[in-house]
Amino acid sequence: MKMVKKCSVLMLCSAVSLSLAACGPKESSSAKSSSKGSELVVWEDKEKSMGIKDAVAAFEKEHDVKVKVVEKPYAQQIEDLRMDGPAGTGPDVLTMPGDQIGTAVTEGLLKELHVEKDVQSLYTDASIQSQMVDQKLYGLPKAVETTVLFYNKDLISEKELPQTLEEWYDYSKKTADGSKFGFLALFDQIYYAESVMSGYGGYIFGKNQDGSYNPSDIGINHEGAVKGAALIQKFYKEGLFPAGIIGEQGINVLESLFTEGKAAAIISGPWNVEAFSKAGINYGITKLPKLENGKNMSSFIGVKSYNVSAFSKNAELAQELAVFLANEKNSKTRYEQTKEVPAVKSLANDQAIMKSEAARAVTEQSRFSELTPNIPEMNEIWTPADSALQTIATGKADPKQALDQAAETAKGQIKAKHSGK
Numbered sequence: 001m002k003m004v005k006k007c008s009v010l011m012l013c014s015a016v017s018l019s020l021a022a023c024g025p026k027e028s029s030s031a032k033s034s035s036k037g038s039e040l041v042v043w044e045d046k047e048k049s050m051g052i053k054d055a056v057a058a059f060e061k062e063h064d065v066k067v068k069v070v071e072k073p074y075a076q077q078i079e080d081l082r083m084d085g086p087a088g089t090g091p092d093v094l095t096m097p098g099d100q101i102g103t104a105v106t107e108g109l110l111k112e113l114h115v116e117k118d119v120q121s122l123y124t125d126a127s128i129q130s131q132m133v134d135q136k137l138y139g140l141p142k143a144v145e146t147t148v149l150f151y152n153k154d155l156i157s158e159k160e161l162p163q164t165l166e167e168w169y170d171y172s173k174k175t176a177d178g179s180k181f182g183f184l185a186l187f188d189q190i191y192y193a194e195s196v197m198s199g200y201g202g203y204i205f206g207k208n209q210d211g212s213y214n215p216s217d218i219g220i221n222h223e224g225a226v227k228g229a230a231l232i233q234k235f236y237k238e239g240l241f242p243a244g245i246i247g248e249q250g251i252n253v254l255e256s257l258f259t260e261g262k263a264a265a266i267i268s269g270p271w272n273v274e275a276f277s278k279a280g281i282n283y284g285i286t287k288l289p290k291l292e293n294g295k296n297m298s299s300f301i302g303v304k305s306y307n308v309s310a311f312s313k314n315a316e317l318a319q320e321l322a323v324f325l326a327n328e329k330n331s332k333t334r335y336e337q338t339k340e341v342p343a344v345k346s347l348a349n350d351q352a353i354m355k356s357e358a359a360r361a362v363t364e365q366s367r368f369s370e371l372t373p374n375i376p377e378m379n380e381i382w383t384p385a386d387s388a389l390q391t392i393a394t395g396k397a398d399p400k401q402a403l404d405q406a407a408e409t410a411k412g413q414i415k416a417k418h419s420g421k
Contacts, residue, residue, distance in 0.1 A: 138307060164289050167289070198228070285357045
């Protein structure tokens with residue numbers, strides 16, 4: 001999820017690669033000896049430490065070291081590292097969203113990892129790419145996520161599901177009465193709205209010939225983005241979305257309407273699987289719908305990763321731990337405990353994982369998705385784009401006017417803050 005703010009086709013890898021993933025790079029006896037008695041600190045995501053409990057115990061035994069695991073909200077960890085790292089109270093290994101990697105590297109907060117290509121090849125192309133800055137690796141992926149469609153089976157069956165966003169619009173016209181709603185989404189935020197805007201040709205940044213992002217080419221006001229925003233505006237203008245889902249509290253209102261059985265379907269992510277299950281909702285999960293032009297709605301792929309702090313006094317050992325935690329065996333164990341979809345290619349077809357409806361939906365939607373840009377300039381897109389979408393949602397500006405202004409604001413901020421690039 002721009003998970004900070006609030007997120008590739010999976011393939012099998014070779015048996016040799018799997019063996020390397022399970023074991024991790026070999027150490028010499030002298031390396032093990034030098035690590036004896038060391039202590040590492042790992043910042044794991046909130047309520048996710050049980051997913052690495054066994055792996056940590058195995059690493060401690062193998063290396064004769066102590067590993068302290070501290071839970072912190074993963075979107076907050078890089079911010080805490082800015083303070084705790086220089087003070088000597090930070091972690092050796094942390095977890096963070098892929099779209100923060102570029103900024104963290106620019107600020108000198110992360111250690112470059114030197115990991116064999118065989119190990120890198122274990123992960124999906126998109127997930128490993130999220131950890132690259134200037135062709136250098138700064139982390140290993142541990143989970144991937146993207147937005148999907150949740151629907152209430154007590155309100156609409158799988159066979160009745162509209163197949164396009166325009167059909168959901170028609171469905172909502174028939175069912176929305178001010179207290180109950182058909183389809184809902186947080187389209188006043190670019191993280192979600194990009195799913196529609198990019199389907200008509202909009203984009204965040206253009207690409208250079210080498211595949212890197214071109215921050216001088218901003219596409220949030222592309223004619224396709226404007227067309228997508230106009231469609232979004234219709235949902236608000238005609239009362240198909242309640243006013244309460246606009247702004248900071250929108251996510252709470254949207255989730256409450258779904259858990260109270262007042263919304264037939266919403267766009268959300270796998271992070272809500274446990275919450276919706278506990279609420280007793282009889283829900284189903286599937287990929288996002290298509291658009292009238294035949295293209296599937298896109299979404300951002302969010303990647304959670306293990307990264308080594310630039311302030312670690314045991315950087316080599318910390319890298320060994322990151323590789324070990326993210327290997328195939330431990331990634332599968334972590335999934336079993338946390339239900340977060342792993343980034344390891346081979347696990348895409350693992351029966352134990354693919355029997356999960358949420359995992360299947362994330363995997364399928366990933367085929368139509370793209371990485372959340374991880375360059376520092378992305379920080380200058382979120383606020384002006386969201387502000388524009390909120391004026392569009394409230395009818396205070398037409399889509400072209402609002403998005404043109406957002407693009408100009410973003411360009412100005414990029415020039416002011418990143419002119420050295």
